[in-house]
Amino acid sequence: ETGVTQTPRHLVMGMTNKKSLKCEQHLGHNAMYWYKQSAKKPLELMFVYNFKEQTENNSVPSRFSPECPNSSHLFLHLHTLQPEDSALYLCASSQGERRDEQYFGPGTRLTVT
Amino acid sequence: GQNIDQPTEMTATEGAIVQINCTYQTSGFNGLFWYQQHAGEAPTFLSYNVLDGLEEKGRFSSFLSRSKGYSYLLLKELQMKDSASYLCAVLDSNYQLIWGAGTKLIIKP
Numbered sequence: 001e002t003g004v005t006q007t008p009r010h011l012v013m014g015m016t017n018k019k020s021l022k023c024e025q026h027l028g029h030n031a032m033y034w035y036k037q038s039a040k041k042p043l044e045l046m047f048v049y050n051f052k053e054q055t056e057n058n059s060v061p062s063r064f065s066p067e068c069p070n071s072s073h074l075f076l077h078l079h080t081l082q083p084e085d086s087a088l089y090l091c092a093s094s095q096g097e098r099r100d101e102q103y104f105g106p107g108t109r110l111t112v113t
Numbered sequence: 114g115q116n117i118d119q120p121t122e123m124t125a126t127e128g129a130i131v132q133i134n135c136t137y138q139t140s141g142f143n144g145l146f147w148y149q150q151h152a153g154e155a156p157t158f159l160s161y162n163v164l165d166g167l168e169e170k171g172r173f174s175s176f177l178s179r180s181k182g183y184s185y186l187l188l189k190e191l192q193m194k195d196s197a198s199y200l201c202a203v204l205d206s207n208y209q210l211i212w213g214a215g216t217k218l219i220i221k222p
Contacts, residue, residue, distance in 0.1 A: 002155055042117065042212040043156075043200070090155065098208040101146065104155035 003027040006091050006105035013081065014113055021076040021108045023091030031097040032074045034066060037088040037107070049074060050097040081112045115139045117213035119201050124219045125191055133186045133199050133216045141206020147175055147186050148200040150215065156200055159186070188218075196220045 004025045013019050025032065034046040048056035049068040063085075065077040074091055088109050092102040118136045125131040137145070144163040148156040162168055162177035162184060174187040188195055201213040 002157065004155070040121070040214055042214045043202075045210065098204065098210060099143070101158040101161060102156075104157070106153075106155045 004105035018079040023074040025093040029093035033092040035090040119213040122217045135201035139205040143204035
């Protein structure tokens, strides 16, 4: 248990569906991140929030829409995804933005059919 | 461009020692992280190096040479539970975290 939880753990969705991924951190951290992890590829940083303000959007397609209502919760809203979006989506948090070690959630394994 | 290189896969024997190398070319340097990721699980923090030299933490040690753009993770007295992927990541001058693709370590009895 890292103090970061993610739901759901597994998700299968069609290309026309709309779904949301949820992340919650119980560590009192100020920064939260969404990553995409594909097999044998480096982690791809998608979004960064610091004190619930978005500080980075790494050229992510608009079919991925993040939401950070407070410093403890982070959502990733998904719509009209493509099969190549199938991957493990990891949420992480850290005390300070970027410089500190990150605590990762277990991830959501997403399959787009 | 910015780049992190690590071997894709390594195999070692239980009880032995293994060294996982990481070389990097980044725009500036503000530290290097190692994370461990078991299959199907979250990455977990192992070490952080910002100055040259060796940092030891129990069975795991991490070494950094900034002039050579090089780090290694040394695992001693290998146990079966050490089978995992090991991720190297570098903080560049803009505090962007650049990740390697990870090294899958297989431990054999």
